[in-house]
Amino acid sequence: MEIGKSCCFSNLTSNVSTLLITITITLVVIRFLYVMYWCGKPLRTSLQPISTLIVLGSGGHTAEMLNLLSVLQTDRFTPRFYIAAATDNMSLQKAQVFENSLVNEAGGKVVELAQFMQIYRSREVGQSYLTSVVTTLVAMAHALGLMMKIRPQVILCNGPGTCIPLCVIAFFFKVLGIRWSSIFYVESIARVRRLSLSGLLLYKLRMADQLFVQWPQLQSKYPRAHYVGRLM
Incomplete structure (x- = not known):
């Protein structure tokens, strides 16, 4: 029994x-x-400031991003959080110069200062794919900590692999209902015939809410992308 x-x-x-x-x-x-x-629906308008995460890449990526930010409504997209790879000090220095120029234009009046952060790279240039598995896991853990701290409403990125761990975590935050971050990806002007690896991943996995390209042939090849002309 x-x-x-x-x-x-x-x-x-x-x-x-x-x-x-x-x-x-x-x-x-x-x-x-x-x-x-x-995902991909227009960003809901609001009179409230929108916390914005800006992912910087080295060299031309940073130059293009700062050029894009120069036409951004900075009074609306605030506070701003800049993130670059741990080995890329130059990009953050350029971002600080850009933010200082905004302070000067506003006569020294700043509601909330921008913040500058660094993140581990998933893969260094020339690094083997085998060892990059470990560094990618480390980068994901670091990105998780940063995303839990920042919880941005908007993420702006334009090509560097640094953005992938952040975008992946942002997407899962959406699924889990932790935070809804709209991801806007602007492909580099150097990409004429095909998307970069970062852009291709975000496009194929449908993680980017909006993906913009600067050449019409790219929009023809990737129909869900938005052609906006050359921004430089």
Whole structure:
């Protein structure tokens, strides 16, 4: 009798566990489809400031991003958080110069200063793909800590691999309901025939809410991208 009760209880527990797992998976799938549906929809307008994360890359990537920021409504997209690779001090210095120019234009009046941060690279130039697996995991853990701290409403990026861990975490934050961050990716002007690896990943995985290209042939090849002409 006791054995029979034990078996019944075990079966009941197993059925409840299976039901809970099924419900959880169903809810996650529904939430995932909801996020996929709303990704790409226009950003909801608001009079409130929009916290903005700006991912900088080395060299031309930073130059293009700062050129893009020069036409941004900086009074609306604030506070601003700049992130560059840990080995890229030059990009943050250029961003600081840009922010200082905004202070001078405003007569020294600043509501909230920009913040500058660094993140580990997923893969250095020339690094083997085998060792990059470890560095990518480290970069993801570091990116998770930064994203938990910043929780931006908007993410701006334009090509550097540094943006991938941040965008991946931002996407999962959407699915989990932690924070909805709209990801805007502007492909580099140097990309004429095909997207960069970062752009291709965000395009294929549908993580970017809006992906902009600067050459019409790119828009023809990737129909979900938006052609905006040359920004430089």
